[in-house]
Amino acid sequence: MPNFIMSYLGIKDAVTPGAAGSQFWALIYVFIIFAGVSVAVMAMNWLERKALAHFQIRLGPMRVGPHGLLQPIADAIKLMLKEDIIPAEADQFVFWVAPLIGLLAAFTVYTVIPFGPSQAVSDMNIGILFMLGVSSLGVLGIVVAGWASNSHYPLIGALRSSAQMVSYEVAMGLAVVSAILMTSLNTAGTGTLSMIGIVQAQQQQGVWFIFKFFPLGLIAFGIFAIAMIAETNRAPFDMAEAESELTAGYHTEYSGLRWSLFMLAEYAAMIAVSSIAVALWLGGWMRPFPNLLNAPAWDFIFSLFPALTFFGLAAIAIIGVVRMPAHSFFKIQRIGLAAFAAVLGFIALLLLVIAVAGRSADGSVAARFREGIDYVYWFVFKVAVFMYLFIWYRATWPRYRFDQLMKIGWKVMLPISLVVLIATAIVGVLVS
Amino acid sequence: MNPALNSGLNSAVNGGMAPVATPWFFYVLAGLAVASGLAVITRRNAVHSALALIVTLLSVTGLYLMLYAPFVAAVQIFVYAGGIMLLFLFVIMLVNIERSSKDRQFNRMWPVGLAAACALLALFVSAFVKGKALFPDRMISLPESSNTQQIAGMLYGEAGKMGEYTFAFEIASLLLLVAILGAVIMTKKKI
Numbered sequence: 001m002p003n004f005i006m007s008y009l010g011i012k013d014a015v016t017p018g019a020a021g022s023q024f025w026a027l028i029y030v031f032i033i034f035a036g037v038s039v040a041v042m043a044m045n046w047l048e049r050k051a052l053a054h055f056q057i058r059l060g061p062m063r064v065g066p067h068g069l070l071q072p073i074a075d076a077i078k079l080m081l082k083e084d085i086i087p088a089e090a091d092q093f094v095f096w097v098a099p100l101i102g103l104l105a106a107f108t109v110y111t112v113i114p115f116g117p118s119q120a121v122s123d124m125n126i127g128i129l130f131m132l133g134v135s136s137l138g139v140l141g142i143v144v145a146g147w148a149s150n151s152h153y154p155l156i157g158a159l160r161s162s163a164q165m166v167s168y169e170v171a172m173g174l175a176v177v178s179a180i181l182m183t184s185l186n187t188a189g190t191g192t193l194s195m196i197g198i199v200q201a202q203q204q205q206g207v208w209f210i211f212k213f214f215p216l217g218l219i220a221f222g223i224f225a226i227a228m229i230a231e232t233n234r235a236p237f238d239m240a241e242a243e244s245e246l247t248a249g250y251h252t253e254y255s256g257l258r259w260s261l262f263m264l265a266e267y268a269a270m271i272a273v274s275s276i277a278v279a280l281w282l283g284g285w286m287r288p289f290p291n292l293l294n295a296p297a298w299d300f301i302f303s304l305f306p307a308l309t310f311f312g313l314a315a316i317a318i319i320g321v322v323r324m325p326a327h328s329f330f331k332i333q334r335i336g337l338a339a340f341a342a343v344l345g346f347i348a349l350l351l352l353v354i355a356v357a358g359r360s361a362d363g364s365v366a367a368r369f370r371e372g373i374d375y376v377y378w379f380v381f382k383v384a385v386f387m388y389l390f391i392w393y394r395a396t397w398p399r400y401r402f403d404q405l406m407k408i409g410w411k412v413m414l415p416i417s418l419v420v421l422i423a424t425a426i427v428g429v430l431v432s
Numbered sequence: 433m434n435p436a437l438n439s440g441l442n443s444a445v446n447g448g449m450a451p452v453a454t455p456w457f458f459y460v461l462a463g464l465a466v467a468s469g470l471a472v473i474t475r476r477n478a479v480h481s482a483l484a485l486i487v488t489l490l491s492v493t494g495l496y497l498m499l500y501a502p503f504v505a506a507v508q509i510f511v512y513a514g515g516i517m518l519l520f521l522f523v524i525m526l527v528n529i530e531r532s533s534k535d536r537q538f539n540r541m542w543p544v545g546l547a548a549a550c551a552l553l554a555l556f557v558s559a560f561v562k563g564k565a566l567f568p569d570r571m572i573s574l575p576e577s578s579n580t581q582q583i584a585g586m587l588y589g590e591a592g593k594m595g596e597y598t599f600a601f602e603i604a605s606l607l608l609l610v611a612i613l614g615a616v617i618m619t620k621k622k623i
Contacts (some may be wrong), residue, residue, distance in 0.1 A: 005576055094479060126506045133509035139518060140486065147479060147525050155525075162518060191581065 003161045016196075017395040018122020029121045033110050040387075041267040042072040048391050055395035066320055066337040082256035087149060090253065094148035099258045102141030102265035108134050114195045116285045116375030127195035128176060131276055132169075135231070142233075142240065143249050145262070145368035149253035157249025160402060163411030164230055167409040174417035175220040178424040179280040182209050182217065206291040210281040213427050217419055221281040223417045228273040230409070232266060236392035239402050274386035275379075282382050285375035296359075300403030301371055303355045306377040310348030317341035326384055367409075458498060465491040478524045482517060489513045503580040 003341060010422025017025035023349045026104040046061070046068065054059025061068025086095055108331060112127040114120045124130050134354050139162050146158020183201035202208055216359065241249030251262045287302045318341045359368025400408070464487065471484035489512045496505035559566055589595035 091477070091479070094483065097483070126500055126502045129503070129506035129510065133506050133514055136510070136514040140514075140521070143518065143525075144479070144483065147521070159522075160523070166515075166518065270462050 001226060005180060015319070016120045016123045018120075018124075026121055027234055029200065030111075031112075033121065034107065037107070037110065037268055037271060038264070041078070041264055044267055044270075044387055045072045045075070047388075048394075051388070051391045052395050055392075066324070066333045069340070079260040080257055082333050083378065084256040084258060085253075086150065087253050089150045089280075091150065094144055095253075096258075098141050098145035099254070099261035099265065100141075100147055101144060102138050103261050103268070104266035105134055105136075105138040106142065106265040106272060109269075110196050113272065113275045114279055115379050116372055117196060117200070119372060119375055123194055123196045126193045126365040128193050128198065128276070129278070131272070132173065132176065135269060135272055136165070138265065142407065144255070146250040149250075149389055153246045153248070153252045154250045157240045157246045158250070161233055161250060164233070164237065164239060164405060164409070166234055167350075167406060168227040168230040168287050168413070171223055171409060171417045172231060174414070174421050175224040175227065176276075176280065178216070178220045178417070178421045179209050181421070181428060182212050184428075185339075187400065192317070195279050195284075197271075199279055199286070202283050203290070205378060208281060208283040208286075213431075216424050216427065217281065220420050220424070221277070221414065223413055223420070224251035224277055224281070227409075229390070229393060230405070231273060232390075234270065234272045234390055236397035236399050237405060238394075238399060239405060270387065270390055274383045274390075277386065278379060278382040279358060285363075285379045287374065287378050288395060299356070300359045303374050304352070304357065305357055305381075306373055307348050307351035309381075310344050310351060314341050314344035314348055317344060332409060342431070446506065461494040461498070464488075464496070479521065482520050482524055485520075486513055486517050486606070489517065500577055503583055550563045 017023075017029055049071070049092060050060040050068065061071040064070045064074045086092055109131050111121040112124050113126075114123070114129055118250065142161045144164075146154040146156075146161075149155070179199070180191065180193060182205075183198055192201065205212070209217045211217060229235075233240045239249075240246075242249070246252070251259055254262060280391045286306075289298075293302075317337055321334055321338045322335070325333050354370050354373060358364070358366035358368070360367060468484040468487035469493065472481045472488065475481045475484060489508060493505045493513070496502075496508060545598045584590075586596045587601045589597060589598055595601075
């Protein structure tokens with residue numbers, strides 16, 4: 001039995017399950033990613049409501065659990081128990097299938113997201129093309145939902161959303177191409193479309209592509225960062241669900257579980273596009289400064305970060321316990337929050353033990369485990385920064401008008417991305 | 433299970449990789465493609481037909497992946513399932529569905545359509561019967577990793593010499609450019 005497990009661990013650490021042809025581990029990875037993304041969406045939901053509230057000097061959810069920590073769970077239960085209404089005049093089958101299209105598109109993308117050099121379900125030769133292609137299928141779900149509702153607001157929302165997504169896909173694609181060009185510039189014939197290959201190219205060239213050919217990489221990244229907000233229909237480009245104009249846009253007629261599937265798909269798509277940005281421009285799974293601070297001591301210090309993060313979270317929870325009013329009314333909340341702090345502290349302790357046990361990079365099981373945790377941690381950390389930016393944008397900027405949005409997409413972003421693409425090619429040829 | 437298909441798939445596996453592409457996947461994808469293809473022509477509602485066509489295109493994408501042609505699969509998703517079908521849906525939604533669903537599904541051209549379908553069927557049957565003799569052996573045995581590079585080499589040429597299909601490729605792109613310009617001129621009254 002241990003031999004059996006170890007052989008799988010051996011496969012797991014060398015290559016992705018897809019490359020090893022191990023359907024068992026591929027399935028396990030899929031389950032882990034599915035669970036992880038679902039939990040991340042719930043956490044994001046809570047954080048968004050809290051952060052938005054604090055931006056506007058409100059408290060946000062405070063009633064369900066300490067500081068509203070259990071609010072996402074309460075929301076999920078509420079949505080599941082709610083009546084699932086299908087409008088009488090709606091196209092029943094299409095109405096039923098529309099949220100699933102969006103959800104499938106959003107989650108299929110995760111098969112090629114590189115959480116580490118071997119921490120991905122599969123590494124496709126055409127990874128980035130696959131990601132962009134499948135995530136562009138998500139718009140089908142929105143269009144079909146808007147049509148099937150047989151109502152005015154959803155239809156207008158769907159039309160707006162698809163026009164917007166199609167126009168921003170062009171600028172987005174050109175920005176991605178300029179990043180892909182950078183993978184092949186140092187030596188001829190090393191260009192790649194594989195997500196893992198792109199991160200490894202940044203590793204070999206010793207520079208994140210956002211800083212390469214300054215400021216070309218930065219501009220391409222900026223275009224992608226703007227286009228991805230439009231792609232996911234988030235504020236300030238949330239024309240498809242503009243509350244003040246269209247009630248709720250394409251999902252006006254949806255309720256209960258089906259509505260929550262739309263929300264899940266939207267947030268999963270946000271995480272997915274942020275992962276593309278992280279992998280293409282921000283060095284993917286690499287820790288900061290792997291080329292400048294490359295002594296083993298630095299490796300060790302940076303490998304402490306996962307544990308430190310969880311210690312920090314535990315400390316915040318403990319402060320919450322201490323600051324809770326000394327009234328019997330808060331007794332259960334206090335116990336719950338203390339238990340939560342204890343769980344966080346335990347995870348932190350576990351991570352600390354792994355970081356210390358695997359500090360020598362000698363290929364032992366502990367060392368490989370430590371490396372895997374580091375890769376996933378830095379990747380998720382960078383993605384989490386993007387998630388916070390999404391909230392920040394929403395709190396900061398007012399919504400664009402629709403014609404302004406199209407004008408920016410076609411008359412500003414597209415020409416700039418074309419110029420950046422051509423300039424990248426020219427500079428690349430001159431340098432190499 | 434067709435033994436020729438099986439050996440072809442196994443020989444395509446590179447670097448001692450275990451094949452994930454099993455007959456089971458093939459029959460599921462092929463069945464899905466045929467079933468949804470039938471749905472495309474039998475549904476009265478045009479939007480249902482379009483959705484069924486998307487399922488067909490996606491299952492064909494799966495077949496491309498099984499043939500170790502990932503680039504073709506990605507382009508299929510990007511261009512057909514993502515781009516063209518979205519435009520299809522756009523157009524269909526602007527059509528009055530209620531009136532069009534009452535239209536007759538067949539007009540007097542059906543014998544011509546039947547003849548064309550029979551000719552295509554005959555072609556497929558002959559390809560199935562003759563099998564390997566029709567295609568050169570080397571076509572299937574490209575390793576997955578070099579497939580995309582191979583396509584690039586054919587289209588753009590490699591090592592200083594022109595590719596096999598560079599000229600045809602450029603002509604096709606010129607044609608597309610003309611089509612784009614035509615669309616702009618037709619929609620814009622004043623340029």
